[in-house]
Amino acid sequence: MNFFPAIEKWFFPEFAIHEAFREMARDGHEGREGIAIWLGNRVDSNAKISRIVLLRGPGVIKQPDLLIIEPWLLNELTDVTIDLGVAIIGHIHSHGPYYGTDLSAPDRRYGIVVPYYLSMIAPDYALRENTPITDCGVHIFEPDVGYRRLPDKEIKKRIIIEQSNQLDVITIGR
Numbered sequence: 001m002n003f004f005p006a007i008e009k010w011f012f013p014e015f016a017i018h019e020a021f022r023e024m025a026r027d028g029h030e031g032r033e034g035i036a037i038w039l040g041n042r043v044d045s046n047a048k049i050s051r052i053v054l055l056r057g058p059g060v061i062k063q064p065d066l067l068i069i070e071p072w073l074l075n076e077l078t079d080v081t082i083d084l085g086v087a088i089i090g091h092i093h094s095h096g097p098y099y100g101t102d103l104s105a106p107d108r109r110y111g112i113v114v115p116y117y118l119s120m121i122a123p124d125y126a127l128r129e130n131t132p133i134t135d136c137g138v139h140i141f142e143p144d145v146g147y148r149r150l151p152d153k154e155i156k157k158r159i160i161i162e163q164s165n166q167l168d169v170i171t172i173g174r
Contacts, residue, residue: 028125
């Protein structure tokens with residue numbers, strides 16, 4: 001059994017993107033990075049996002065140019081995914097103005113390194129309403145390559161935004 005099959009397309013309910021930006025903007029208004037985690041299932045060569053996780057409390061440290069998730073909070077996230085029978089498909093986090101949307105050195109050094117994991121970066125602390133996905137940094141962890149940033153043309157082909165508001169929102173942390 002291959003736990004990490006290659007993924008050709010990621011399917012997102014439109015609400016998953018809006019809710020992630022709304023969550024990150026809460027922190028952006030305070031001048032710090034924010035994050036949202038996407039859960040779902042891998043079926044054939046596709047990933048379908050069905051849940052969004054909001055991380056709160058002292059287990060997630062959010063600063064202007066740094067985001068740290070404490071190990072105990074990651075354990076809690078893992079327990080939730082196991083209980084729900086889903087997988088962590090990816091996440092989106094924000095960078096502040098002038099930091100760009102490439103993965104930073106800490107993102108690469110300490111980030112999740114799972115085959116076909118999706119790591120997105122929203123610009124400007126996610127404070128710009130209706131930011132298109134192509135304005136974000138969209139990165140995929142590929143075996144034997146590492147993280148690779150997708151060009152706009154590939155984003156439009158592989159990231160499918162569905163007109164749906166069907167999505168469970170889960171908050172983890174105190």
